[in-house]
Amino acid sequence: xxxxxxxxxxxxxxxxxxxxxxxxxxxxxxxxxxxxxxxxxxxxxxxxxxxxxxxxxxxxxxxxxxxxxxxxxxxxxxxxxxxxxxxxxxxxxxxxxxxxxxxxxxxxxxxxxxxx
Amino acid sequence: xxxxxxxxxxxxxxxxxxxxxxxxxxxxxxxxxxxxxxxxxxxxxxxxxxxxxxxxxxxxxxxxxxxxxxxxxxxxxxxxxxxxxxxxxxxxxxxxxxxxxxxxxxxxxxxxxxxx
Numbered sequence: 001x002x003x004x005x006x007x008x009x010x011x012x013x014x015x016x017x018x019x020x021x022x023x024x025x026x027x028x029x030x031x032x033x034x035x036x037x038x039x040x041x042x043x044x045x046x047x048x049x050x051x052x053x054x055x056x057x058x059x060x061x062x063x064x065x066x067x068x069x070x071x072x073x074x075x076x077x078x079x080x081x082x083x084x085x086x087x088x089x090x091x092x093x094x095x096x097x098x099x100x101x102x103x104x105x106x107x108x109x110x111x112x113x114x115x116x
Numbered sequence: 117x118x119x120x121x122x123x124x125x126x127x128x129x130x131x132x133x134x135x136x137x138x139x140x141x142x143x144x145x146x147x148x149x150x151x152x153x154x155x156x157x158x159x160x161x162x163x164x165x166x167x168x169x170x171x172x173x174x175x176x177x178x179x180x181x182x183x184x185x186x187x188x189x190x191x192x193x194x195x196x197x198x199x200x201x202x203x204x205x206x207x208x209x210x211x212x213x214x215x216x217x218x219x220x221x222x223x224x225x226x227x228x229x230x231x232x
Contacts, residue, residue, distance in 0.1 A: 002137060031217050042120070042207050042222035043161075055217050094218040105218050107153075107161035 004093050006108035021076040025093030026106045030076040086115045093111040118143050120223035128229045129198045137193045137226045139208030145211035152193045156204040203230045
């Protein structure tokens, strides 16, 4: 089992551009969550996908959008990139039927996005 | 509002000694799960230990144990017999049990440096 995989591992973009980050959940998991971790900070919840729908959303602007595919993999899209979007983007997968923390969430190694 | 506070940005400990990392949190829910995650330079979040709020007994995992004080909303992590491999960022987090989809609230982290 490869666990949670994210691609790419590093990315450099220019202000104003758009970016797509990808996440494949751990085998058997059906829920994918995305977090933004700024340098020296803890991860901040962006949003969460289950059954191909956004179920919860954190305090992030509409420039941040996502998608979940039938195979449970997910994409995070960020439009009109700002310098402040530079961060590590983490993906976490879990099983919805064991929600409320009653299961272990698995994290990927993240995508380091640098906006110049 | 749900918050997690880690008041120690950085700590150092000699190899083989014991260190305690502090965490306080705030939630209006009575049922929740608390976590300590380790993030080494590889960036991947690794679960260290988990505590269910309705269980009074403190969780232990080998050299790692917690001191859970529900009334004080305190959840500290004790690492015994510290090893060089324990050097990492440590994040305290919680999930509310009413949340079906495992949304984490993270603290800002404590950087632990184990010295030889």
